[in-house]
Amino acid sequence: MEWHIIPTGRVWVDPGGALGLVPRPLWIEHQPVDEHHRTPMDLNSLLVFSEGKTILIDTGMGHKLPKKAIKNWGLEWPEGTLIENLGAHGLSPDDIDIVIDTHLHSDHCGGNTYIDGNGILPTFPKAEYLVQRMEFADAYHPDARTSGTYLAENYVPLWKEGRLKFLHGDTQITKTVRTVLTRGHTRGHQSVILSDSKTPPVMFVSDLASYAVHFARKAWVTAYDIEPLETIKTKKKWQKWALENSAILIFQHDTHIRQGHLVVNPKGKKEIEVLQSGSLEYDH
Numbered sequence: 001m002e003w004h005i006i007p008t009g010r011v012w013v014d015p016g017g018a019l020g021l022v023p024r025p026l027w028i029e030h031q032p033v034d035e036h037h038r039t040p041m042d043l044n045s046l047l048v049f050s051e052g053k054t055i056l057i058d059t060g061m062g063h064k065l066p067k068k069a070i071k072n073w074g075l076e077w078p079e080g081t082l083i084e085n086l087g088a089h090g091l092s093p094d095d096i097d098i099v100i101d102t103h104l105h106s107d108h109c110g111g112n113t114y115i116d117g118n119g120i121l122p123t124f125p126k127a128e129y130l131v132q133r134m135e136f137a138d139a140y141h142p143d144a145r146t147s148g149t150y151l152a153e154n155y156v157p158l159w160k161e162g163r164l165k166f167l168h169g170d171t172q173i174t175k176t177v178r179t180v181l182t183r184g185h186t187r188g189h190q191s192v193i194l195s196d197s198k199t200p201p202v203m204f205v206s207d208l209a210s211y212a213v214h215f216a217r218k219a220w221v222t223a224y225d226i227e228p229l230e231t232i233k234t235k236k237k238w239q240k241w242a243l244e245n246s247a248i249l250i251f252q253h254d255t256h257i258r259q260g261h262l263v264v265n266p267k268g269k270k271e272i273e274v275l276q277s278g279s280l281e282y283d284h
């Protein structure tokens with residue numbers, strides 16, 4: 001099974017969003033802040049080759065944002081753009097067969113489309129884009145709380161062209177790739193599991209755990225989560241699965257733990273054992 005983490009950019013956000021109700025003295029050990037009290041959040045995608053299909057999971061923020069929004073997000077590309085990093089694997093946008101959107105928040109599907117003189121076009125002209133039906137329904141009708149992140153230009157043009165395929169819950173995409181509904185962050189949020197018989201399963205967690213520490217601590221829930229109590233329930237289920245299967249967990253937003261295992265330490269506390277460090281050095 002071949003897969004690669006694909007950096008698409010980094011943003012700098014107010015920790016109140018990602019850390020929610022967790023008191024600062026607890027999270028500061030895990031999460032650095034800069035002089036403006038912002039904390040970094042990577043925007044990584046996953047590239048998967050399975051059964052002759054080239055699959056891309058999530059597409060980052062994309063390049064349609066106005067200058068002011070780029071400044072507000074602190075959006076930067078320290079490891080290159082999505083297209084550049086696909087290029088490093090010898091791929092052009094034409095080579096992507098399937099795009100899986102874990103959900104439709106702008107930091108996950110902004111790269112679905114791009115803008116040129118002809119309007120808004122699919123970034124991956126030959127791809128089918130997969131999203132949960134419930135996620136699209138919620139994104140199509142954002143409310144006062146979600147309208148800042150559900151940006152129609154990232155998915156409505158695809159829907160109008162018949163390029164979105166709606167999933168109804170857990171779905172086997174290929175023999176080794178399946179999506180699982182991991183409700184809580186949004187109602188239609190999905191994570192993606194890669195599994196064959198040879199290696200431990202890999203879970204692209206998405207915002208079930210925005211940072212690695214969110215996966216280990218059930219009650220650490222972001223302020224963005226629409227259904228925080230559902231997140232806690234969902235997390236409990238997948239913590240058990242991760243421990244039982246020694247799963248490799250990919251944390252797409254974490255700048256210091258890119259891949260890890262969930263383990264129980266000698267004190268009986270769950271924590272993430274680092275398999276691959278992230279993009280930023282951080283003493284903690």
Ligand SMILES: [Zn+2]
Binds near residue numbers: 253
């Ligand atoms: Zn996110």
